[in-house]
Amino acid sequence: MNLVRKDRVHSKGLFSLPLLLIIGLLGLFAPIVMPHDPLAVDIAKKFLAPSWDYPLGTDHLGRCVLSRLLLGIRYSFGSALVIQLVAIVLALLLGAFVALKRGIIDFLFIRICDILLAFPTLVLAFGLLGLLGPSLKNVLLALIFTQLIYYSRMIRSLFIGINKKEFIQAARITGTSGIKLVIRHYIPNLLPPIVTIVALDVGKVILEIAGFSFIGLGVQAPIPEWGMMVNEGKQYIRQHPELMLYPGLAIVLVVLLFNHLANNLKKLD
Template sequence: MLRLLKETQTSLARKLQLGAAVIFAALLLLVYLYTAFVLRHDPTLTDLGIRLQGPSLNHPLGTDHLGRDVLTRLMLGGQQTIGYSLLALAAALLIGTAAGMVAGYRGGWLDRVFMRIADGFLAFPDMIVVIVLSGLLGPGLHSMIIAIVMVKWVSYARVVRTTVITESKQDYMLAARTNGLSPARMLTRHLLPHIAGQVLVLASLDLGKVILLISSLSYIGLGVQPPTPEWGAMLNDSRPYFQLAPELMLFPGLAIVLVVLCFTVLGDAIRDLYDVKKEVRG
């Protein structure tokens, strides 16, 4: 009875967390639609005559040091931050999945080379490696995406490689080889379904980390460049005016915290859902 009560409480807590994350995402979408279709401010248009104004009907969150509407820049900055995070994550996922499948299935010298490369990337924190690579490639959007992909593909490749090695020893894979199934078909038809769930769970948990990476790079000047609105760049632009208008740093900082928290909760829910399905199948 006690165990059943604990499981019920845990299930209820997961549903509440997931519901809160979905509600927050819906509110974020509504604010974005309001900004895009009602306010219609140019996020890069400067007007020094209204610089550092407080909230008003025309500017709900006020204006920044160049007279630009903060709410518009905040919403479009979210597009940049989240959009680039999804792009970098998708590229890392595809590259890592392909590399892990080939290394795990082929084995031999190819697998040994892959493992040495992976160990080299994992020897240092992600943030340090991304900053170094971005600095070497030069500041800018493309350099930032390339640096993040070069760091993030390793974790997906390692997960996929381990799964491929484990599943390759199962009876159904031995039967497929005996029947003369080609390696490409074995990888896509038999191994990919076992890999997809784990990779998607890892990606959902990784999205918040990538958002923090992109915001951090833009904050130190290695990511998205002005005047393009982006949360990290907005934090950097607002630093000199913190004492005069602290809300200019508060709004993008709060947006980063809430969005990362939202995606972390969604990632936890997806992981728990996948674990439950796995237990039921087992």
């Protein structure tokens, strides 16, 4: 059982996938690829113009901007992926459980979700971060939580949508039940919309992580997260606008690539 039937793949729409893979690998192997230590402060070398030694120059503390961008892939791109994966797996478990059980559990679940969804996700995450205190770990927790509410509600609806389909009933009559039913019949039919929405939201989550770091609620000072870098660069926006431009462009590029990927995944099914 393939996710995508071979005769239906339009491969030309998927060029963003290899590009994202390359970015991911760069982040994974950042310690090998980086020209300099991204955390090494050298005030004597501050605000250097681009050169062979420092391809994108240095920031206000004399740190290599390219190295910081490369290591930043881990924090921006990597943590967004982790958030999405953890959230969707938990949401699948929760949503499937609630959709198959129905009854009072389902009723309570929906009410609680609706109350939480009444807050915009950012406000909800804000509240959680205020409660937990600013740190990378807490940003992950807060965003996983907000995504989880949204996704489990969505997956519950998707499950209930095909609950009444005849092939589910036919499978039950054939003797398939419980987890086997979910794995063989629900998931393969729901995977395309789920994959699409998860890919689409990676961009949103990257922006949220960067946003939290920018206002100082997320990743803390020396860690080169892209939103953090934009924040640090903003003090020198008149003299050295490129310090904000590089991480800003990195964010835009990755978000655009994910949106493009999601758009084309949507067309596949």
